[in-house]
Amino acid sequence: MATAQAAAPQTRTIVNDLVLHVATANGSGSQTSNMVLLRTLFQMGIPISGKNLFPSNIQGLPTWFTIRANKDGWIARKQDADIVVCMNPDTSDEDVETARKGAILIYEETLNLAGKRPDCIHYAVPFKKLIAEACPDVRLRKLVINMLYVGVCAQLFNFDMDEVRKAISTQLAGKQKAIDLNVPAVEFGYKWAAENLKKADPYRVERMDGNKGKIIIEGNAATALGLMFGGVSVVPWYPITPSSSLCEYLDEYLNKYRIQDGKRTFAVVQAEDEIAAAGMLAGAGWAGARAFTSTSGPGISLMTEIIGLAYFAEIPFVICNVARTGPSTGLPTRTMQGDLISLFYASHGDTKHIVVIPSTPKEAFEMGGEALNLAEEFQTPVFILSDLDLGMNYWMSDRFDYPTQPFRRGKVLDKEALDKLNGQWGRYRDVDGDGVAYRTYPGTDHPKAAYFTRGTGHTPDAAYSEKPEHWKANMDRLARKFATAKNRVPKPEVHSNGHAAGLIYFGTTTEAVREALAVLDHQHGLKLDLCRLRAFPFTQEVEDFLHSHERVYVVELNRDGQMRMTLNAELPRFAGKLRSVLHYDGMPLTADNVVQQVVSMEREK
Amino acid sequence: MAGTTEAPSTNKAGLQKKDYAGSKSTLCVGCGHDLITARLIDAAFDNSLKPENLVKLSGIGCSSKTPAYFVSRSFSFNSVHGRMPSIATGTALANRNLKMIGVSGDGDTANIGMGQFVHVMRRNLNMVYIVENNGVYGLTKGQFSATADKGSKLKHGQVNHMHAIDLCALAVELGCGFVARLFAGNTKMMKQVLQAALAYKGTVLLDIISPCVTFNNHEGSTKSFPWMKSNELAMQDIGFVPAYDPHYEEMDHGDERVIKLGDGSKITIKALDKDYDPASRTGALQLLAQHHESGKVPTGVIYLAGETPRFVDHLGMVDVPLSSLKEDALRPAKSVLDEVMDSLA
Numbered sequence: 001m002a003t004a005q006a007a008a009p010q011t012r013t014i015v016n017d018l019v020l021h022v023a024t025a026n027g028s029g030s031q032t033s034n035m036v037l038l039r040t041l042f043q044m045g046i047p048i049s050g051k052n053l054f055p056s057n058i059q060g061l062p063t064w065f066t067i068r069a070n071k072d073g074w075i076a077r078k079q080d081a082d083i084v085v086c087m088n089p090d091t092s093d094e095d096v097e098t099a100r101k102g103a104i105l106i107y108e109e110t111l112n113l114a115g116k117r118p119d120c121i122h123y124a125v126p127f128k129k130l131i132a133e134a135c136p137d138v139r140l141r142k143l144v145i146n147m148l149y150v151g152v153c154a155q156l157f158n159f160d161m162d163e164v165r166k167a168i169s170t171q172l173a174g175k176q177k178a179i180d181l182n183v184p185a186v187e188f189g190y191k192w193a194a195e196n197l198k199k200a201d202p203y204r205v206e207r208m209d210g211n212k213g214k215i216i217i218e219g220n221a222a223t224a225l226g227l228m229f230g231g232v233s234v235v236p237w238y239p240i241t242p243s244s245s246l247c248e249y250l251d252e253y254l255n256k257y258r259i260q261d262g263k264r265t266f267a268v269v270q271a272e273d274e275i276a277a278a279g280m281l282a283g284a285g286w287a288g289a290r291a292f293t294s295t296s297g298p299g300i301s302l303m304t305e306i307i308g309l310a311y312f313a314e315i316p317f318v319i320c321n322v323a324r325t326g327p328s329t330g331l332p333t334r335t336m337q338g339d340l341i342s343l344f345y346a347s348h349g350d351t352k353h354i355v356v357i358p359s360t361p362k363e364a365f366e367m368g369g370e371a372l373n374l375a376e377e378f379q380t381p382v383f384i385l386s387d388l389d390l391g392m393n394y395w396m397s398d399r400f401d402y403p404t405q406p407f408r409r410g411k412v413l414d415k416e417a418l419d420k421l422n423g424q425w426g427r428y429r430d431v432d433g434d435g436v437a438y439r440t441y442p443g444t445d446h447p448k449a450a451y452f453t454r455g456t457g458h459t460p461d462a463a464y465s466e467k468p469e470h471w472k473a474n475m476d477r478l479a480r481k482f483a484t485a486k487n488r489v490p491k492p493e494v495h496s497n498g499h500a501a502g503l504i505y506f507g508t509t510t511e512a513v514r515e516a517l518a519v520l521d522h523q524h525g526l527k528l529d530l531c532r533l534r535a536f537p538f539t540q541e542v543e544d545f546l547h548s549h550e551r552v553y554v555v556e557l558n559r560d561g562q563m564r565m566t567l568n569a570e571l572p573r574f575a576g577k578l579r580s581v582l583h584y585d586g587m588p589l590t591a592d593n594v595v596q597q598v599v600s601m602e603r604e605k
Numbered sequence: 606m607a608g609t610t611e612a613p614s615t616n617k618a619g620l621q622k623k624d625y626a627g628s629k630s631t632l633c634v635g636c637g638h639d640l641i642t643a644r645l646i647d648a649a650f651d652n653s654l655k656p657e658n659l660v661k662l663s664g665i666g667c668s669s670k671t672p673a674y675f676v677s678r679s680f681s682f683n684s685v686h687g688r689m690p691s692i693a694t695g696t697a698l699a700n701r702n703l704k705m706i707g708v709s710g711d712g713d714t715a716n717i718g719m720g721q722f723v724h725v726m727r728r729n730l731n732m733v734y735i736v737e738n739n740g741v742y743g744l745t746k747g748q749f750s751a752t753a754d755k756g757s758k759l760k761h762g763q764v765n766h767m768h769a770i771d772l773c774a775l776a777v778e779l780g781c782g783f784v785a786r787l788f789a790g791n792t793k794m795m796k797q798v799l800q801a802a803l804a805y806k807g808t809v810l811l812d813i814i815s816p817c818v819t820f821n822n823h824e825g826s827t828k829s830f831p832w833m834k835s836n837e838l839a840m841q842d843i844g845f846v847p848a849y850d851p852h853y854e855e856m857d858h859g860d861e862r863v864i865k866l867g868d869g870s871k872i873t874i875k876a877l878d879k880d881y882d883p884a885s886r887t888g889a890l891q892l893l894a895q896h897h898e899s900g901k902v903p904t905g906v907i908y909l910a911g912e913t914p915r916f917v918d919h920l921g922m923v924d925v926p927l928s929s930l931k932e933d934a935l936r937p938a939k940s941v942l943d944e945v946m947d948s949l950a
Binding site for chain 2: 214216217232258260264280289290291309313399402444447450451452454455
């Protein structure tokens with residue numbers, strides 16, 4: 001009989017506060033098991049997050065899934081897991097060695113890990129032996145072996161088995177054969193654990209009411225939904241991790257919900273490369289479609305020439321950069337906020353772009369639609385800056401609100417408008433003084449509708465010109481347009497209580513920063529005001545925040561402090577106030593990391 | 606010959622020739638490209654094209670400047686080097702009703718733009734893709750392009766040792782439905798083929814040898830006017846019969862091939878070599894390979910099959926342009942969001 005070894009006698013119970021880390025091999029089908037664990041906790045009303053830490057590989061390399069469940073709603077990544085499930089023999093030695101002191105280790109009995117880490121709590125489970133009993137069909141065993149640890153965890157930590165069954169049905173929706181195979185495996189593991197393991201750890205979960213009205217969703221799916229409800233119509237794309245699932249979700253949603261009399265009100269096209277994807281965006285945006293693509297840093301690099309063309313020729317489209325780590329291939333399956341400068345100022349010859357920065361799936365949904373509006377309103381490329389952590393990981397979110405505001409299609413002259421103007425108009429004339437000119441769509445049935453689009457110098461009436469005064473006037477108008485946009489982009493979320501120190505952050509550092517702020521306050525007596533950036537250009541509120549604080553920390557996931565550099569460049573008079581809190585190892589930020597860096601800098605201040 | 610009756614001063618669209626004019630060319634005097642531009646204006650007028658339904662697209666280079674020189678009443682987009690095909694694809698996706706003329710050069714297509722060229726040939730857009738092919742870079746003053754023939758010489762004597770890329774052969778191989786090689790100096794054939802190309806509903810590749818009088822018109826060049834005048838092998842006598850021509854059916858067609866185009870018009874091809882079948886893909890490739898050896902330049906319709914479904918048809922898109930769709934068609938109902946949210950709860 002397998003036994004549990006307790007490092008220390010069980011003295012207390014820890015309820016609804018755990019980090020569960022599952023180590024498996026890539027391609028072993030563990031994703032379903034992990035999602036069942038995550039969903040079960042979510043359905044029990046406990047706030048959760050689920051992060052997939054996976055290699056750039058299809059099958060065989062190690063992968064980890066980390067679940068944090070926390071009754072107080074702290075769901076940022078934590079460095080150390082409380083419970084480690086070691087299903088990958090190739091990494092089990094390391095998984096066990098790096099476990100924190102006192103961690104709970106669940107592993108295959110034959111791995112002989114019992115002697116290692118006597119400071120931890122061990123549950124050795126004969127998974128291989130059990131699966132032979134649980135699943136008579138040899139061919140199916142490797143598909144369901146991971147369900148055994150779901151059962152073991154459910155028993156050890158008090159998961160509600162009805163919720164487990166429901167989670168399996170949700171996860172395998174429509175695949176009854178798979179459900180019939182997996183449910184008994186979980187039950188087998190549960191029963192075995194009840195009969196053979198002696199509870200020796202303090203962790204347990206209990207039903208609570210923390211998730212009312214919430215959903216679980218990946219950021220990429222949320223952005224895709226925002227775009228669909230925002231009326232996206234042309235989607236050329238080229239696959240690149242971690243952005244591919246965004247266009248795949250979008251394709252799936254559009255095919256389900258945007259069919260009119262059996263025909264598609266959209267076009268999704270796989271381009272031959274990112275340059276072509278950008279070219280198709282430019283063609284489609286120019287011709288009056290709401291055009292979108294998703295990519296990641298290397299894709300942005302390839303698109304940059306056309307982004308510059310679109311900036312000067314004033315063509316609307318939206319690109320979501322689901323950022324990953326490093327240049328070139330870098331760490332393609334890890335996260336980073338490393339493409340800030342390459343996005344904000346993408347291309348050559350004085351370019352600046354509107355960038356919206358969601359930090360939650362709900363915001364990704366809202367900004368998906370809003371980005372399409374901003375692009376058409378300002379006739380320019382607009383970027384959504386996401387990252388792998390938001391895009392590909394599982395987030396608890398409030399339900400999304402149906403958009404009630406009409407689309408903002410911008411200044412477009414149709415046949416009737418041209419008739420009224422007797423055809424007297426100029427593509428780049430600043431009629432309203434806001435830097436935004438009027439445009440027409442190709443195909444407009446009016447003899448004066450057409451104009452010549454080019455990246456080269458042009459007059460207000462779109463004629464070719466190399467004259468210095470024309471070039472400069474156009475550049476100044478584009479700057480005016482950008483200044484107008486400054487008042488229209490999403491404003492930052494500011495929490496100011498008059499403290500001397502402030503902290504600026506954005507995107508997926510939000511959960512870690514929120515938690516860090518509570519720790520800084522409660523454990524270190526340090527109070528900070530917060531400003532979460534939601535867009536570039538920086539609005540007046542950002543300037544006010546910098547103005548009203550003595551020192552401001554800028555938290556970001558890159559080595560060089562790209563957001564701090566941008567703040568310095570755009571608002572130079574506050575440069576002396578900024579201090580960087582940086583994290584750039586490819587993993588999502590932890591609260592501890594923020595706390596350590598801020599405490600140390602506050603001591604030196 | 607059919608289709609060559611004197612043009613009236615006003616065409617079926619109620620427009621005059623001047624309505625198809627563009628700005629004055631800024632290319633060198635005598636440039637082959639200007640000959641193509643002039644025939645494009647003639648063809649668009651004679652086909653009674655509605656300028657509002659036409660868009661002109663180009664990349665970068667001397668050739669890519671030419672959309673400014675014809676049909677100013679049409680929208681035009683002079684984009685970036687080698688990327689015109691993707692801009693055209695996006696335009697077609699947004700508005701499936703537009704007829705597109707893409708003008709490119711040999712460098713813009715066969716060098717920097719090769720990636721996009723081969724992929725646009727695989728997609729059947731409603732586009733006439735014209736390569737104004739002179740084997741040399743003009744705007745950057747005389748470097749070889751990838752269509753320069755092996756053994757041909759630059760102005761200062763440099764010899765090209767690499768094999769030329771044959772854009773017609775590539776287009777045939779990649780599924781383009783209408784492929785022709787033309788010589789800008791043979792304006793009669795060019796005009797007829799341009800008319801047929803504008804009437805064809807699908808991607809057309811016209812590889813037009815269009816000599817550069819400044820950098821590639823010397824002895825030793827195989828893209829010069831003198832070389833082409835001696836080596837052009839005009840394969841066919843080509844005619845174009847507009848859809849509205851009432852007399853054609855009654856005429857004696859002799860041994861002409863008559864191929865009907867999407868708008869009801871017809872192209873007639875009287876082959877000088879009767880065995881050559883422009884509907885045969887292997888025949889087309891064989892012809893091109895044969896003349897790589899001979900040094901002669903066969904001109905005419907290299908390949909023309911019947912019209913096939915277009916890219917936008919395969920995508921199952923609505924019949925109206927996507928650009929015309931309003932919020933009611935583009936934003937699903939609240940019940941859809943509720944359904945999705947419920948599935949994620």
